[in-house]
Amino acid sequence: MLALPAPAFAQTTPAAEPAQTPTNDAQPQPGLFNSFLNLFNPNRMADDGPPSPDATPYKVEIEVKDAGRSLREAVEQASTLESLSHRPPSGAAGLVRRALSDRNNITAALYGEGYYAGLIRIRIAGAAPEAANIFEIVEAARKNGPVPVRVEVEPGPLFTFGKVAILDARTRRPLPDAPPLRRLRLEPGEPALARNIVRAESALVDHWRACGHPFARVASKDVVADHATSTLDVSIYVEPGPVATFGRFTVSGADFLTPRFVEDRIEIAPGTPYSPEVLNRLRRRLIGYEAIASVRIEEADKLDPDGSLPITLVVEARKPRYVGFSGTYSSTDGSALNAYWGHRNLFGGGETLRLDAQASWFGEKSEAVPDADPFGYKVSASFVKPGIYTAQDDLVAQAAVLREVTNAYVREAVTLLVGVRHRYNDNLSLQVSIDLEESRVEDTTGTGDYGIAGVPFELTYDTRDNELDPSRGVRFAGTLEPFAYLGEAGAGPVMVKGVFSAYHAFDEDKRFILAGRVAAGSVFGADLTDVPPQRRFYVGGGGSLRGYDYQSASPRNADGIIIGGRSFFEASLEGRIRVTDTIGIVPFVDMGSAYISEWPDFDGLKYSAGVGLRYYTAIGPLRLDLAFPLNPGPDDGDFGLYVSLGQAF
Incomplete structure (x- = not known):
């Protein structure tokens, strides 16, 4: 059994291998799930300025053994070495840093496709990035042209979901009104895609908010990989929070309209059960007026004594x-x-x-x-x-x-x-x-x-x-x-x-x-x-x-x-x-x-x-x-x- 590295996954069993924790003088590394999410960040490959005067050109080769097309593409898209190969890094140290970051990025990509036992080997001019004399090796190799970089990935077996539980964070017992696992795409026996776990967290929060719990949140989760059975056990702990009704509505920024223009169109009576969809419909209805550019809905951070939630609508005008x-x-x-x-x-x-x-x-x-x-x-x-x-x-x-x-x-x-x-x-x-x-x-x-x-x-x-x-x-x-x-x-x-x-x-x-x-x-x-x-x-x-x-x-x-x-x-x-x-x-x-x-x-x-x-x-x-x-x-x-x-x- 292996508990996946923190902070994306929490360790829950003594058998779990300890996650590496950065020292005080080390640059903290993001959690693997954060890295996974970062793969979809459109700014991840943004141009970072003019070429470095100490640029170190390299040529990267990526091999994903026994993998289908989608997995190969996921690895290649995750690789910083591949995506930034047109932009040589600064010096030998820059190339080494780029190679080391690829381990985390590619691991996140493997997790995203359901592979939790992958092996990643990266060689720069034939040497590991951690080699004591790696800078000298890179400097010697660059004299002969682009530095050769090879990335070998053995994805290992495809994991499937094993035991999956949606639990109350306070009682640690199953939540009876949780959505079915099939809807969350966490059904046992199905491929254990990490992105499905990320989506499930958002879906769980949305589910309880839709049920009238405005402060619902995922408190924590345990994700444990069993390499003997190639299964992934998942426990997600949810704090639904209290049930609420709509309270008073406050409008700001609507001075460009006649008095009570926005208030007369809210149409949500105090005491109405809280619902995000009701708020979304209100927002869509208001921005349907051409004079209104945007409506930002700000929910209070606590309920009033009567159990109602105050709402503030921040309205911005369009150019007339x-x-x-x-x-x-x-x-x-x-x-x-x-x-x-x-x-x-x-x-x-x-x-x-x-x-x-x-x-x-x-x-x-x-x-x-x-x-x-x-x-x-x-x-x-x-x-x-x-x-x-x-x-x-x-x-x-x-x-x-x-x-x-x-x-x-x-x-x-x-x-x-x-x-x-x-x-x-x-x-x-x-x-x-x-x-x-x-x-x-x-x-x-x-x-x-x-x-x-x-x-x-x-x-x-x-x-x-x-x-x-x-x-x-x-x-x-x-x-x-x-x-x-x-x-x-x-x-x-x-x-x-x-x-x-x-x-x-x-x-x-x-x-x-x-x-x-x-x-x-x-x-x-x-x-x-x-x-x-x-x-x-x-x-x-x-x-x-x-x-x-x-x-x-x-x-x-x-x-x-x-x-x-x-x-x-x-x-x-x-x-x-x-x-x-x-x-x-x-x-x-x-x-x-x-x-x-x-x-x-x-x-x-x-x-x-x-x-x-x-x-x-x-x-x-x-x-x-x-x-x-x-x-x-x-x-x-x-x-x-x-x-x-x-x-x-």
Whole structure:
């Protein structure tokens, strides 16, 4: 039996070999688990300044015997000799220090992969780093070129978890409400990966905090390797601490907002059982206001006499004004450039105002209006006033003057949408609006003037973890809009539309994500020719069916010109795979079509497939998609290329 070295592991049996303890005049070495965690520190290999004038070049060779690819890569990534080989150390002493540190680093890597009986041999010019005359050996070797350094690793047997116990630090007895070992990845018989023990400690603290214990902590742990059976026994001692409720909330730093703006949105009554998730939802809700840059939650270090926990919210403001520009490119949909100016706190109550000016180019002749100018524009303003009735009610207004060029029509219009959005909870909201439009539209039948007045009801349910790059959760957006006036159709028609998307990450690092989307809609109560062209449904292009021209998977007239439909159906499936931290590939399939009938009949569905490239940035992924139609018609192209910011859905 061997107790692993302190302070990462505590010795618990007389049979354990003593851990080495640094003397007072020695440089203290970090625990092996700290070294293990340091392998994931992005600054571990940071450039440490200009080359030393006494640089000692070396050439390192690493051999991991009888090891698979993942173990070899783990050892190589842990090795400082390998990662800093491009940067020679200072003098012989620097090379020796680097070699000695590799023992600890590689040991931590072996532990991380479940190997606790490994042997590590390091030779510098054929000598051990601890050799009495090692400096003379290095100086002699460097005269002949780079100093040869060889690292041999024998990992030994793969250890599995043996006895695993989650114990009360005070009574030393099992905690009855501990999470199952399978969830902690500490199940007996499974590979004894050290990283699983590290993660389990955090998971245990999170578990008890989620159960209402704000001061839960791991007091200590015993980890003992049994070399006779190649098993690792683990005992983790937890102090859950007292159960608490939420007490008083104090807000600081919110002077840039109207009084009680933040307090009115806390919505956590005193006496509510303590929950970190409730606090996280509060933080996410508050930073959803554009005026707020960040919210830091500070929990008190002790409970009040009534068992409640005081909470302080430290709020920081964003810069109130901003400007920017954006652009999109599509070989099938056309391109656009947009410049914008905005204010995040217009009157001091979190009001937002954004002004946009967009110029677009359709990229080809419109099928319906072939002599139309391909250039379009849109000048728009959007305004949000939080808390017009209660803290849950926001005033939303959007107005635009635009010219739009598509294959089916060319539209010049003035639009206005004014509504109230009510938030029922952090995931569910309903917006009721007045939708007004006055437009002149030219299509294959000629030019018509259309007035539109409707009352859209928009229901949104959203549990996504990130708007631009979701990895978990679902989103549903449904719209029901009865029209008081819809062009030549007059009063009575109703439009209904819904979009549902879901996301699932298969691993904790979110490197493998499956994403799916389904959308459908219908306009009923009016004939197709009575519905204004811009309010019909169209499918095709980067926002719906990639690989097909914009609107091309839509009904056509006898001359083959797109006229749109009264219903549509779309579906997409993507596999989002991160190759590196910044690069990802996305294979995908799309399907969809629009229909003349009031409801989709699924006849004549179009299909496409393709692959995308993602470059992940701090503000979201940059998207490049290449798609190919699978069952193209005679008027369809060979491929579609799309560039934009954010995922496709």
